[in-house]
Amino acid sequence: MAAARHSTLDFKLGAKADSETILKGLQSIFQEQGMTESVHTWQDHGYLATYINKNGSFANLRIYPHGLVLLDLQSYDGDAEGKEVDSLLNKVEERMKELSQDTTGRVKRLPPIVRGGTIDRYWPTADGRLVEYDIDEVVYDEDSPYQNIKILHSKQFGNILILSGDVNLAESDLAYTRAIMGSGKEDYTGKDVLILGGGDGGILCEIVKLKPKMVTMVEIDQMVIDGCKKYMRKTCGDVLDNLKGDCYQGNCVNLTEALSLYEEQLGHLYCPVEFSKEIVCVPSYLELWVFYTVWKKAKP
Incomplete structure (x- = not known):
């Protein structure tokens, strides 16, 4: 073309x-x-x-x-x-x-x-800047009932998941996943964990290594899971192959159910809390992201 x-x-x-x-x-x-x-x-x-x-x-x-x-x-x-x-x-x-x-x-x-090439190399950042990636292949491109799902290959960042034009995650972005999980400051051993979203499997893959009691992942888009388990294996490993393991299970639910679960979790925040902040460079985003860890304030 x-x-x-x-x-x-x-x-x-x-x-x-x-x-x-x-x-x-x-x-x-x-x-x-x-x-x-x-x-x-x-x-x-x-x-x-x-x-x-x-x-x-x-x-x-x-x-x-x-x-x-x-x-x-x-x-x-x-x-x-x-x-x-x-x-x-x-x-x-x-x-x-x-x-x-x-x-x-x-x-x-x-x-x-x-402009108008077979492969689109230009994608906007969250703050509106235009970034040109070294993309050389369209690996996956499908429309689900919720969004367009693309997985593109970058020579520098590996496969990149792009959802409706928004760069979501690349195989290079382990630092991003670990920051979401608290960068080692949180102890998940023997605990129940709920992941809302995360259909790329990155958080699920990392958190099961920490031996929680049970991890439940809730994702609205089955096609994200299907694409990532085939083309993002450096990120998700094999946890998406079977959405039930010794200490985890994955569910694909509709948007209403997902919002209900999210609102239920927000309800736990109606109490005094404390927080910490961490700034992490996410390689494929070419951006610094700020992560907050929030916890209930201890009673005096």
């Missing part, structure tokens, strides 16, 4: 830009590529020039009078086309240095964004 390569080159000049000089100085570079030009002018607002190549690629050059110059170039994502784009960007950058010797400012070239 063909994809489009979107390249950018930004200049922030150190002084007021001479828009007309910059426009004329860059024209010859685009003309050498056989690109036709269309220029729009706004009084006191600079220029917008569009250059179109016969092969379908095009560039937008926006020149603002306050010193900001933006170049956006879109082309087919092929090896030959990529080299031509890099050559064009290099020439524009060199010419801009010549044209702005007295107003030297900041130059920023971002890695090209590949």
Whole structure:
């Protein structure tokens, strides 16, 4: 499947830009590529020039009078086309240095964004930033009654579980699982434990190693369990193969039942509590996550 390569080159000049000089100085570079030009002018607002190549690629050059110059170039994502784009960007950058010797400012070239490819490498973080992953394979992609479930392979993070566009867990993220469990500060030996969610099996896999009395995992989406037990085995081990073991059992219930169980647990918090906080880097999220451990305050 063909994809489009979107390249950018930004200049922030150190002084007021001479828009007309910059426009004329860059024209010859685009003309050498056989690109036709269309220029729009706004009084006191600079220029917008569009250059179109016969092969379908095009560039937008926006020149603002306050010193900001933006170049956006879109082309087919092929090896030959990529080299031509890099050559064009290099020439524009060199010419801009010549044209702005007295107003030297900041130059920023971002890695090209590949749009419309077979594999989507771009996923948002929880705080709205866009991250490009080194994803090279779609391992699993299905729609359940609740959500879209994707498992994608990353060279760095292993298989990554993505639920409705939200990065959920990767095989690299054992630190995340252990932080949820209290990072060794909690003693689960001989205790009853309830896990709400966790269909990836990560918490269940780790907590059964600590010899609890019984672990009950409640998950609303059977398809998450099915996908993870096949493609996330470095995370879940074999605990999802059979949802009943010596000290654990898994249940797949509907949303109403899950919320009911959750509200029941929240009811235990209506008393004085104390808490501790831990900050953990979750590798595949490229984020720091804050975990709180809450417990009932001891009576004086």
